Amino acid sequence: MKIKNVCVIGAGIMGSGIAQLIATHGYNVNLVDVSEELLKKVKNSIEINLERFFVAKNKITKEEAEKILNRISLNVNKHEAVKDVQIVIEAVFEDMDLKQQLFSELDNLCKKDVILASNTSSLSITDIALKSKNQERIIGIHFFNPAPVMKLIELIKGNNTSDEIVEKSKLFSESLNKTVVTVNDSPGFVTTRLIYVLCNEAINLFTKGIASAKDIDTACKLAFNFPMGPLELSDLVGNDIYYHIGRYLEEELGQKYQPSPLLQEMVESGLLGRKTRKGFYEY
Numbered sequence: 001m002k003i004k005n006v007c008v009i010g011a012g013i014m015g016s017g018i019a020q021l022i023a024t025h026g027y028n029v030n031l032v033d034v035s036e037e038l039l040k041k042v043k044n045s046i047e048i049n050l051e052r053f054f055v056a057k058n059k060i061t062k063e064e065a066e067k068i069l070n071r072i073s074l075n076v077n078k079h080e081a082v083k084d085v086q087i088v089i090e091a092v093f094e095d096m097d098l099k100q101q102l103f104s105e106l107d108n109l110c111k112k113d114v115i116l117a118s119n120t121s122s123l124s125i126t127d128i129a130l131k132s133k134n135q136e137r138i139i140g141i142h143f144f145n146p147a148p149v150m151k152l153i154e155l156i157k158g159n160n161t162s163d164e165i166v167e168k169s170k171l172f173s174e175s176l177n178k179t180v181v182t183v184n185d186s187p188g189f190v191t192t193r194l195i196y197v198l199c200n201e202a203i204n205l206f207t208k209g210i211a212s213a214k215d216i217d218t219a220c221k222l223a224f225n226f227p228m229g230p231l232e233l234s235d236l237v238g239n240d241i242y243y244h245i246g247r248y249l250e251e252e253l254g255q256k257y258q259p260s261p262l263l264q265e266m267v268e269s270g271l272l273g274r275k276t277r278k279g280f281y282e283y
């Protein structure tokens, strides 16, 4: 089965970037979300991104940008959107019930050889697949933000994912010019678990007054050559996102992952970071 057509469900930050990336590499994409208005806005912002970051920087021509855009079709009806595709990539909200329901629906809608992938950043792939009949074709394909730029894809093999699906997903991911790491299923996988622990520990250091936010970030940037410090990163990703990841890891893996009390307080007070213009820093 040669992959030519892809369906991406959820056209938010990740889904729109994934659709742009995939269309750039010659695949046709059906991009699905809940409203036509939202989808039109998303396509418009993909056009702006292509112009600003690729055409203006002479990475692609104006004609190539047009061809990429023409490969992206918009659809609010997932039954239609998955009809002739060889792979579906889900990028809806990070919610276990929503994802389980969606995968069981897709399992019934798609032919047996269609790959069903989740872009979850933390939820167990085995659990996401629990309500589906053909669990062997469900896999995690974890893209990073911004998807067209970041070099890594983390493939997550659920307990029931077949080796054949892992291999096909790896070839597909490599065709997008990404480096692929393959990991076994575990909450947070490798990347999210490690970055959460680092950010949470940085918040603990800050809470205890061991160093200021700026000094913690500067120390990490210069000591480890990180492009960004953990507190800046938490503000950028959203302190609420890290808080929810922490709660999930604590529930699944134990108390060691408990979110810092300060992180909880900040989320309750609406200090979510860049999106609320206040977090560890002011914006």
Ligand SMILES: NC(=O)c1ccc[n+]([C@@H]2O[C@H](COP(=O)([O-])OP(=O)(O)OC[C@H]3O[C@@H](n4cnc5c(N)ncnc54)[C@H](O)[C@@H]3O)[C@@H](O)[C@H]2O)c1
Pocket: 009, 010, 011, 012, 013, 014, 015, 032, 033, 034, 090, 091, 092, 093, 094, 095, 102, 119, 120, 121, 122, 142, 143, 144, 145
């Ligand atoms: N934001 C990141 O940096 C990042 C990085 C890697 C992975 N992820 C993961 O990607 C997924 C999406 O995250 P995001 O940041 O793009 O979220 P987002 O909130 O920006 O977008 C989610 C989109 O899904 C749509 N949606 C919700 N339910 C739907 C349904 N039933 N059918 C169709 N569309 C539906 C929403 O309308 C929204 O447009 C999450 O699982 C998240 O954990 C996020």
